[in-house]
Amino acid sequence: MTAESSHTSIIEVSRAAIQQNLDCLREFLGPDIRISSVVKANAYGHGIEAFVPVAEAAGIDHFSVFSGDEARRVVAVKQPGTDVMIMGWMGANDVEWAVREGVDFFVFDLTRLEAAAAAGRKLRRSARVHLEVETGMNRTGLDRRQLKQAVELLNTWNEEVRVRGVCTHYAGAESIANHVRVQRQITRFERICHWLENHGIHPDMRHTACSAAAIAYPRTRMDMVRIGILQYGFWPTREIQVHYRNRRQGFALKLRRVLSWKSRIMVLKQVHTGEFISYGTSTFAEEDKLIAIIPVGYSHGYSRSLSNQGRVLIRERRAPVIGLVNMNMLLADVTGIPEVKAGDEVVLIGTQGDTEISLASFAEFNDQLNYELLARLPAETPRVVVKE
Incomplete structure (x- = not known):
């Protein structure tokens, strides 16, 4: 992307x-x-x-x-x-x-x-x-x-x-x-x-x-x-x-995930100690935090049940989803990720370097079957065929 x-x-x-x-x-x-x-x-x-x-x-x-x-x-x-x-x-x-x-x-x-x-x-x-x-x-x-x-x-x-x-x-x-x-x-x-x-x-x-x-x-x-x-x-x-x-008898069925889902950081937000993050009071900043706002929410197929549970990849590191997933946005805690900036690639499902967010782990947090999660990805999200 x-x-x-x-x-x-x-x-x-x-x-x-x-x-x-x-x-x-x-x-x-x-x-x-x-x-x-x-x-x-x-x-x-x-x-x-x-x-x-x-x-x-x-x-x-x-x-x-x-x-x-x-x-x-x-x-x-x-x-x-x-x-x-x-x-x-x-x-x-x-x-x-x-x-x-x-x-x-x-x-x-x-x-x-x-x-x-x-x-x-x-x-x-x-x-x-x-x-x-x-x-x-x-x-x-x-x-x-x-x-x-x-x-x-x-x-x-x-x-x-x-x-x-x-x-x-x-x-x-x-x-x-x-x-x-x-x-x-x-x-x-x-x-x-x-x-x-x-x-x-x-x-x-x-x-x-x-x-x-x-x-x-x-x-x-x-x-x-x-x-x-x-x-x-x-x-x-x-x-x-x-x-x-x-x-199995001598044959390994080596399957590869076909799909990757990617976005980018829209903006970075500094949150100070003692402040709440996103809607409600589910997330309280016990220390200063740097938050990445990502323009993907539950309207795009990223389930609200992943609030405070999901993970995304940014600069080859896992960043926890923090606060409630919004209709059009989610927030990730990027405190401690060096040189992070707006426009950086965000991997929701897939790999970044040697680090991976698998659909299985995504689905476990989400309490969904692989089938259900895949089928709910919105048709309006562009699909791009890549070589690898």
Whole structure:
């Protein structure tokens, strides 16, 4: 981030880290398993427009999103021949758009299946659908009765609808403690696939694994895996990370954090002994302090719960967040940091020299999951692709 920037902070996206993470995942999964890069929630905060072209350059040719608007953003920046798949919400006009553009989408109720067939019939082009089946999550997915009805309809809509895939999402895959529950869901899915084949439905692929399942439950990998958090350099949970390290056999999955979040000191403030700092009376200066005011607050995704707890990096030193985090500003105690001045770089997440503020430590102070913290980074904060 340059001192001339009008923005209060930037998010850097590392091209080298994306390449390393995807190379490691391909080596871990093997050459026969396709990776669908999950870029929902603005590519987990990394920015769809920044991340997708870099991931394509690293060999990705399939992206999964949650909604129609996310699909449109991916289509706008992707290369011809790269597949896009919508896993969730589709507005009234999205089904016809998806059929026209050759975008795949989940079908988890009969209404959407009927809309897919209608669009295919109108456009004289097959809708590319993935049947999401219920195996235990009890969220979205066709249950037994719906699946039977769907198959009856599909067998009469050979031209209008093409079944690209059959899929599910496992409940509890992020914890090894759920081993029995997950294995039952896998078995249930395999039986459903067998039943579909016997009733004339022959999908191009089967896919069920998220990042956690792909690591901990090899049976779930099948034809394609939907990899989200891992490609960004983070583990789904600490439990999955420990399980992998205990079970790995000669292969180290060396992931690198892709994202860095940076700002600059806006102004320095001298606070004298006996004065309160920021809103309220939570912070009292027991000695003279030098405070750096940084133009990032909870409106930018820096949680108020980090008040008097968070850390930032300034001149390769950790500076504690002091006082309450404001809507647009936070304060850091830079007393004792030599030569600190307005305009100095501030690292909120990332490295400065040999010192690091990791997302894990950031999230622990914040009482948030990695997923939640990343997804809450505002879309208006610029994403900049950097080499390293």
